[in-house]
Amino acid sequence: MSTTTSSRPPRSRRGSGVSAAAPSARRPVPGGGSGRAFTVVTTVILVILAIIWLIPSVFALKTSVTANGVSALGAQEILSDWSPTLESYATLLRQGDIWNWYLSSAVTSVITAVLTLLFASMAAFALSRLRFRGRSLIYLLIIIGLMIPSQVLIVPLFQELRILQLLNTYWAVILPQVPSVIAVFIFKQFFDGIPKELEEAARVDGAGLWRTYWSVIMPLSRPVIAAVAILTFVWTWNNLLLPLFVMSNPDLMTIPVGLSTVQGSFGLRYSDIQAGAVLAALPLVVLYLFFQRQIVEGVTGSGLKG
Numbered sequence: 687m688s689t690t691t692s693s694r695p696p697r698s699r700r701g702s703g704v705s706a707a708a709p710s711a712r713r714p715v716p717g718g719g720s721g722r723a724f725t726v727v728t729t730v731i732l733v734i735l736a737i738i739w740l741i742p743s744v745f746a747l748k749t750s751v752t753a754n755g756v757s758a759l760g761a762q763e764i765l766s767d768w769s770p771t772l773e774s775y776a777t778l779l780r781q782g783d784i785w786n787w788y789l790s791s792a793v794t795s796v797i798t799a800v801l802t803l804l805f806a807s808m809a810a811f812a813l814s815r816l817r818f819r820g821r822s823l824i825y826l827l828i829i830i831g832l833m834i835p836s837q838v839l840i841v842p843l844f845q846e847l848r849i850l851q852l853l854n855t856y857w858a859v860i861l862p863q864v865p866s867v868i869a870v871f872i873f874k875q876f877f878d879g880i881p882k883e884l885e886e887a888a889r890v891d892g893a894g895l896w897r898t899y900w901s902v903i904m905p906l907s908r909p910v911i912a913a914v915a916i917l918t919f920v921w922t923w924n925n926l927l928l929p930l931f932v933m934s935n936p937d938l939m940t941i942p943v944g945l946s947t948v949q950g951s952f953g954l955r956y957s958d959i960q961a962g963a964v965l966a967a968l969p970l971v972v973l974y975l976f977f978q979r980q981i982v983e984g985v986t987g988s989g990l991k992g
Contacts (some may be wrong), residue, residue: 702756705804707764710980711790718891719810729896731967744762744966745764745765745959747960749763749764749956749957750774750775750957750960750961750963750964751770751771751957752770752771752957752982753767753771753773753957753972754773754774754955754956754957754958757956757957758955758956759962762835767904773957774958774960774961775961775965777958777961778958778961778962778965782963783936783939783944784944784965785940786937786938786944787939787940787943787945788941788969790856790934790940790941791922791923793856794859794860794922794940795918795919795923797860798859798864798918798919798922799861799915799916799918800915801864801988802863802869802914802915802918803911803914803915805864805865805886806866806869806870806873806914807873807899807904807907808899809828809870809873810871810872810873810874810876810877811877811899813828813874814874814877814878815882815885815903816895825874828870828871829867831867832867832871833847836927836928840927840928840931842849843862843928843931843932844931844932847932850930853932853933853934854933854935855938856938858932858933859922859929859932859933859940862928863918863922863925866914866918868917869914870915872913872914873907873910876907876910877903877907878938880903880906880907882903884906885898885902885903888901888902908980910983911981912977912980912981913981913982913983916973916977917981918980919973920970920973923941923969923970924942924970925940926942927948929943930940930942930943930946941966944962945959945962945963945966955983
């Protein structure tokens, strides 16, 4: 008596007309629709805010290429005029002292940025890496310094600079701006994120504190160095109050102080005033366009990756 085994065909999935070899449908990603809607809404809001921010800048640029006689009539005449002219720019470059203003602003801004980087980074390194008595109190006093407006210190600073006989010099603009509380804060926050194992390895190799700071910490801090340098440069370049108080020599006036004299020199010639403002802002715009990535990485503390 022989037994035969019958082979049955493989069963297909019950209750479905799709074969087992067919790929299963991809599950929808939870929150996909809401995520796309959020992206669209934020994009629209950013575009609207960008347009609102650009409107005054475009109007200032349009006024600067409009004749003074037309700009004196009002905003409607400025917008309806389609005869651009560079007369205001030529007037400033030919008759004004804008080249001296550029030189004074460049000298004070560059030196202030360099000294701020040096002293703020050293102070932040001590607060971040060293352990000493009174460290927390010193850091608290530095943070409190963020709450004190610089304008309330202008009279004591003027008296101090007068006693030191530094009025009408570049140092009268540079030295009061070197102690930057925000720069110390940004550096410290960045240094706190650097792994301490790197310092320990440098210490094993015989590096002291100064060598560790200069050869280990600072090379790793290039994004925050660029951010602090640019922010300090821009702040010094745009500072009006301090140079206005400590400088009376026309040859040493910075851009903001010089622009404040344009209206007095040329009367109510709005095109000349706007042309000077555009020329003053042009170096800062170029600076931001070239170093915007470093500014964002340095301020957000995302320079260390991996």
